[in-house]
Each structure stands twice: as C-alpha cells, then as structure tokens.
Amino acid sequence: MPDSFAKPLNIVIQDTCATSCPTENRKFCRLLRWTQILILGIFNICLRLKFVSALYSTKFPGFRSGHASGNTEKKPVDPSIWEQMGYLGSYLKPHKKILIFSLILSALSTALGMLQPWFAKILIDRVFLGHQPGILFPVLGVLILLLVVGFGVRVANRYLYTKYSARILFAMREDLFSHLQRIPLVYFSKNKIGDIYSRIASDMADIQALVTDIFPKYLFDFLTFIITAVILFWLNWEMTLMSLAILPFAVWVVQAIKPKLFALSEDLAKTNAGIAHFLFESLSNTAAIRAFGAENCENEKLSTKQSGILDLLLRFQVLGAVSGSVPMAFAIVNTLIVFGFGGMKVLEGNLTIGTLVAFSVYQGRVFGPLQGLLDGILSIQKSKVALKRVREILDISPSTNQTGDQVLSLELSAKDLAIEDLSFSYDGQTPVFKNLSFTIPHGKTTALAGESGIGKTTLCHLFMRLYAPDAGTITWGGKDIHSLDRNWFRTQMAMVSQETFLFHTSILENIRFFKPDADIETVKKAAKAAQIHEFIESLPKGYDTLVGDRGTRLCGGQKQRLSIARAILMDPKILILDEATAFLDKTAEEGIKQTLKDLMKNKTIILVSHRKTAISHAHHLVVLGNEGLIFQGRPQEFTHDA
Numbered sequence: 029m030p031d032s033f034a035k036p037l038n039i040v041i042q043d044t045c046a047t048s049c050p051t052e053n054r055k056f057c058r059l060l061r062w063t064q065i066l067i068l069g070i071f072n073i074c075l076r077l078k079f080v081s082a083l084y085s086t087k088f089p090g091f092r093s094g095h096a097s098g099n100t101e102k103k104p105v106d107p108s109i110w111e112q113m114g115y116l117g118s119y120l121k122p123h124k125k126i127l128i129f130s131l132i133l134s135a136l137s138t139a140l141g142m143l144q145p146w147f148a149k150i151l152i153d154r155v156f157l158g159h160q161p162g163i164l165f166p167v168l169g170v171l172i173l174l175l176v177v178g179f180g181v182r183v184a185n186r187y188l189y190t191k192y193s194a195r196i197l198f199a200m201r202e203d204l205f206s207h208l209q210r211i212p213l214v215y216f217s218k219n220k221i222g223d224i225y226s227r228i229a230s231d232m233a234d235i236q237a238l239v240t241d242i243f244p245k246y247l248f249d250f251l252t253f254i255i256t257a258v259i260l261f262w263l264n265w266e267m268t269l270m271s272l273a274i275l276p277f278a279v280w281v282v283q284a285i286k287p288k289l290f291a292l293s294e295d296l297a298k299t300n301a302g303i304a305h306f307l308f309e310s311l312s313n314t315a316a317i318r319a320f321g322a323e324n325c326e327n328e329k330l331s332t333k334q335s336g337i338l339d340l341l342l343r344f345q346v347l348g349a350v351s352g353s354v355p356m357a358f359a360i361v362n363t364l365i366v367f368g369f370g371g372m373k374v375l376e377g378n379l380t381i382g383t384l385v386a387f388s389v390y391q392g393r394v395f396g397p398l399q400g401l402l403d404g405i406l407s408i409q410k411s412k413v414a415l416k417r418v419r420e421i422l423d424i425s426p427s428t429n430q431t432g433d434q435v436l437s438l439e440l441s442a443k444d445l446a447i448e449d450l451s452f453s454y455d456g457q458t459p460v461f462k463n464l465s466f467t468i469p470h471g472k473t474t475a476l477a478g479e480s481g482i483g484k485t486t487l488c489h490l491f492m493r494l495y496a497p498d499a500g501t502i503t504w505g506g507k508d509i510h511s512l513d514r515n516w517f518r519t520q521m522a523m524v525s526q527e528t529f530l531f532h533t534s535i536l537e538n539i540r541f542f543k544p545d546a547d548i549e550t551v552k553k554a555a556k557a558a559q560i561h562e563f564i565e566s567l568p569k570g571y572d573t574l575v576g577d578r579g580t581r582l583c584g585g586q587k588q589r590l591s592i593a594r595a596i597l598m599d600p601k602i603l604i605l606d607e608a609t610a611f612l613d614k615t616a617e618e619g620i621k622q623t624l625k626d627l628m629k630n631k632t633i634i635l636v637s638h639r640k641t642a643i644s645h646a647h648h649l650v651v652l653g654n655e656g657l658i659f660q661g662r663p664q665e666f667t668h669d670a
C-alpha cells in the first residue's frame with residue numbers, strides 16, 4: 029500500500045486521533061465529517077426536487093414538454109449514439125487495425141501522463157523527507173524521459189488518427205453525394221436546396237468533429253478518469269469513495285439534460301439550414317432583389333432569422349453550463365475531503381504528506397476529464413442530430429428508374445418512341461397526365477405544343493427518365509425505356525431545357541461537360557452548329573473564357589447556344605429542345621434549325637416551342653390539352669391555335 033513509503037519517515041504522528049489528538053482536532057475531525065454529510069444531503073435534496081428541471085421549465089417554457097419548440101405533443105426522439113453510429117461501421121472496418129493501434133497509443137499516452145504526480149510523491153516522501161538525495165537525479169531523469177515519450181506518442185497518435193478519420197469522412201461524404209445523384213428527383217422539389225446543402229456541408233462537418241475530435245477526446249478523458257480513479261483508490265480508498273459519492277448526482281444531471289440538448293440541437297440544425305437556404309436563394313437572385321429595391325426587406329428577413337438562432341444558441345449554451353455544476357460540486361466536496369479529512373489523517377499519522385500531495389494532484393486531474401466528458405455531451409448531441417439528418421437522405425431508396433441492362437441494336441434504336449397509357453403526378457394525387465398515348469416518329473422533328481403548365485416539360489423529363497411514370501410505358505424500339513442500360517441511354521438521348529445550366533469554368537469545359545475527352549476541333553464543330561463559334565472566337569481568351577457563376581457573364585441567348593453546342597457534341601439519337609431557342613432572335617434560331625437538320629439526319633428531334641414558325645417547320649405535331657391528347661399528325665392539318 030502507498031503508506032509503505034511513509035514507514036521510514038519520522039514525520040508521522042504515532043498515536044491515533046482518539047488517543048493523542050488534541051481535543052480541538054478531534055472536534056474539527058467530527059465537524060468535517062458532519063459538513064460532508066450535510067453537503068451530500070443538500071445534493072440529495074436537490075436531486076429529489078429536480079431543481080434543474082424546475083429551473084429550465086421556468087426559464088424556457090418550451091422545455092416543459094421535453095422539446096425545445098414548446099410543442100406539448102412532440103417528445104424528443106433521442107436515439108442512442110451507437111444506434112446512430114451503426115452505419116459508420118462499414119466505413120471504420122477497413123481501417124480497423126490502425127484505429128485499434130491508435131486507441132492503444134491513446135491509452136499509453138494517458139498512462140504516461142498519469143505517472144507525474146506519482147514521481148512527485150516519491151520525491152517528497154523519499155528524497156526530501158526521507159533524506160535519500162542519491163535517487164533525486166535518476167528519478168528526475170526517468171520523469172523527463174517519460175514526459176518526452178508521452179509527448180511523442182501523443183503527436184504520432186494525433187497524426188494517425190486524423191489521417192484515417194479524414195479518409196473515413198471523405199468516403200462518407202462521397203457516398204452521400206453519389207447517393208443524392210441517385211435518389212428520386214421529387215426529393216429535390218420537396219426539400220429546400222439550402223437544407224440539402226447544409227446536410228452535406230455543416231452536418232458532415234459535425235460528423236467529422238465527432239469522428240476526429242470528440243471521440244478521441246472522450247476516450248482520452250474517459251481513460252484519464254478511470255486511471256486516475258484507480259490511482260486514487262490505491263492511494264486512499266476512503267477519501268476516493270467519499271469523492272465519488274457525488275457521481276450519481278452527475279449521472280442524473282446528464283440524463284436530465286441529454287434529451288433537451290438533442291431537441292435543441294435538432295432545432296438549431298433546422299434553423300441553420302433555413303438560413304443557409306435563405307442566403308442561397310437571396311444571393312442567387314441578387315439582380316432581381318436590387319431591381320425591385322428589396323435589399324432592406326432581405327436584410328430584415330436575415331436579421332429575424334438570426335435572432336431566432338441566437339435564442340436557441342443561448343438555451344443550448346446555458347443548458348451546457350448546467351453540466352458544469354457537477355465538477356464545481358466535486359471541487360467543493362473534494363477540497364473538504366483532501367484538506368479536512370486527509371489533513372486529519374496526516375495529523376493522525378495514517379497518511380504521509382507525499383501521499384496527500386499526490387492524492388490532491390490526482391484529484392485535481394479528475395476534474396478536467398470529468399468536465400471534458402460532460403462538455404462532450406453537448407457536442408455528441410449535435411453530432412447525433414447531424415447523423416440523423418444525413419441518415420434521412422441515405423435511407424431514401426435510389427430511383428428504380430436507374431436500373432436496366434438492355435442496349436438497343438442499331439435496328440431497334442431506329443424505331444419510334446411510343447407513349448402508351450401514360451399517367452403521372454408529382455405528388456401522387458394531382459395527375460399531370462392520365463392515360464396519354466401517342467407516337468414520336470423516328471428520324472423526324474416532332475413539335476410538342478399545348479398551353480403553359482399543361483405538362484410539356486414534364487413529358488420531356490419522363491422521356492429523359494428523370495421520373496418514372498405512375499402507370500403506362502414509354503417504349504423505344506418496343507422496349508420500355510426504363511429497361512435500358514442507364515449509361516447507354518444517357519449517350520443516346522440529350523435535352524436542352526429552357527433553364528440553361530452552366531458551371532463556373534471555361535467555355536471549353538462547359539461545352540464538353542458530358543464528353544470531357546472531346547478534342548477541341550470536335551468542340552468547335554459543335555459550337556459552329558450552335559451558331560456560337562464566332563462569338564467565342566471574338567473573346568480575348570476564346571474557348572478559355574470563364575463563363576462566371578451559372579454563366580452570369582453571358583446573355584440568355586449565348587447561354588442557350590452553349591447548351592445546344594453541349595447537346596450536339598453528345599451526338600444523340602434523340603434530341604429534345606424544350607424552349608431551347610426562346611432567347612434567340614429569328615435569324616439565329618433559323619440558322620440553328622438548319623444546321624440541326626443536317627446534323628440530325630435520320631435522328632429524332634422533339635421540339636417544345638410556343639412559336640408557330642417553329643411548329644410549322646416540324647414534320648409531326650403533338651398537341652396536349654387539359655383532357656389529354658388534342659391532336660397528333662402533320663402540322664398543316666392542325667386547325668386550332670396551339
């Protein structure tokens with residue numbers, strides 16, 4: 029036992045307290061014991077009164093129901109971290125060995141850090157009080173060596189852990205991004221883009237913090253706490269038991285706070301996502317906002333949203349601070365135990381000064397990890413919410429229309445596109461089409477006409493397999509288009525929509541976006557066909573000119589022509605032009621149509637346009653109305669005004 033170190037020392041008091049302590053000391057001893065009982069009693073009463081609950085339900089009425097929003101019906105769903113982390117397993121598995129090695133290093137560096145106060149005890153009891161100067165420098169030497177080794181182990185461990193946890197995170201983010209590319213498009217029309225963005229960016233960052241910072245720190249704090257507790261028991265089990273008597277209080281505070289923190293974290297994440305979406309939308313429409321003088325209105329909206337988040341942040345931090353009451357209570361009780369009870373033991377001769385000093389230092393070291401463990405609860409609740417939000421996306425099944433393995437032969441791909449009994453709705457309730465049937469002949473230009481909102485763009489998206497029909501089929505060469513191989517299909521059908529999309533890169537990269545290996549001559553040929561080559565050549569940097577974010581440095585007509593060039597470069601068998609020339613003047617439109625006629629010989633063009641001239645040039649006309657198909661046949665035969 030540690031007191032063996034005290035045996036050669038002369039400073040111990042030989043008699044027990046009961047027999048030789050001055051009467052005042054015995055009184056002091058009893059006083060201390062009663063004080064300790066009193067303090068523990070007060071904590072107990074606090075526990076029973078549930079003062080933390082009372083405090084928070086008074087300050088923040090919303091917490092009465094256990095949910096930050098104040099909804100009395102809704103209980104916070106606080107899944108266990110292990111349940112939430114379950115899916116991380118497949119990402120951790122490939123790095124299992126290195127992660128275990130890292131944990132061993134972590135344990136080693138913790139253990140090495142724990143030795144310092146023990147050496148202090150040896151120095152006090154044996155060197156200074158035990159008059160053994162000969163061991164002073166060897167002890168100091170070993171101590172410094174251990175400190176240096178401990179530092180080295182910590183640095184190596186940090187390097188290893190960051191390297192592998194970053195790899196894990198990158199894999200997770202890539203999978204999430206790729207999953208987003210495969211889930212049904214309806215998800216994007218039902219959810220705010222800012223919210224989706226914040227799930228990939230900030231929620232993923234919170235998960236990264238969990239993997240790279242919170243877990244290692246938690247582990248380090250936990251190990252330190254356990255090792256220190258074991259050493260404290262070794263030094264003096266009575267004082268340690270008294271110190272740890274407060275642990276049930278700590279556990280209760282944590283249990284009471286956890287669901288509230290989770291609910292608050294969820295509200296915070298949603299509010300943050302709302303702000304991200306607002307900023308995204310507002311910055312995307314800067315020109316319109318300025319044109320209508322709505323800048324102040326936008327500023328006010330941001331200010332209102334921010335004040336909402338401040339309120340949540342303050343609640344979150346105050347709740348977190350309550351967990352700080354535990355180490356504070358520890359500090360009060362333990363000061364009394366060490367300097368009161370422990371001091372009395374020294375006076376009684378049952379404890380050496382070195383042991384008391386070591387006990388006091390180790391006890392001080394318990395507070396840090398304990399505080400760390402409690403602070404970690406805040407971060408873990410945030411990460412749990414982040415994991416939940418990311419899982420919500422990962423749990424969406426990929427679109428079924430992305431499967432299929434058939435490839436059409438040349439002969440079959442030269443057949444018509446047949447729409448048979450097609451029904452579709454975005455929300456499963458309001459049908460855009462019902463039992464629609466018509467044919468798009470191969471090798472011809474078919475114009476698709478109808479009133480605004482009748483479903484022309486929706487139909488084009490169905491041809492592109494962006495959505496799956498609710499009923500009926502679209503067949504090509506007799507095969508359902510959803511049974512065709514996705515990669516093959518993407519090279520056979522191209523679409524230019526009314527809303528062009530360009531990336532903040534060069535004109536060259538934008539044109540060859542879907543065919544990155546296309547050579548410059550082929551790109552120029554496509555640009556010539558789209559009547560944009562001369563304009564590009566007139567720019568100082570030609571094809572290397574940056575188009576600006578979403579093509580802001582180009583006018584509408586130029587953006588459309590770049591999009592057409594991009595589609596032409598793909599050399600598709602079926603080309604869909606959905607109001608793709610709406611921004612062009614008549615001459616440019618005529619020019620493009622003429623070149624397309626040559627380029628798309630024996631290929632199919634589907635043309636959505638409100639211009640009568642465009643329709644009259646088509647070989648075939650399909651007109652949609654509220655009741656479904658109004659007309660299909662030669663444009664010249666159509667008598668109504670489409």
Ligand SMILES: Nc1ncnc2c1ncn2[C@@H]1O[C@H](COP(=O)(O)OP(=O)(O)OP(=O)(O)O)[C@@H](O)[C@H]1O
Pocket residue numbers: 217454455460478479480481482483484485486487
């Ligand atoms: N992503 C979507 N989610 C829900 N409803 C949608 C979506 N896109 C379109 N709609 C609805 O579907 C209907 C058909 O829209 P669509 O864009 O296909 O019409 P359109 O004939 O192309 O119109 P326009 O000629 O004005 O472009 C409209 O009532 C529209 O509100």
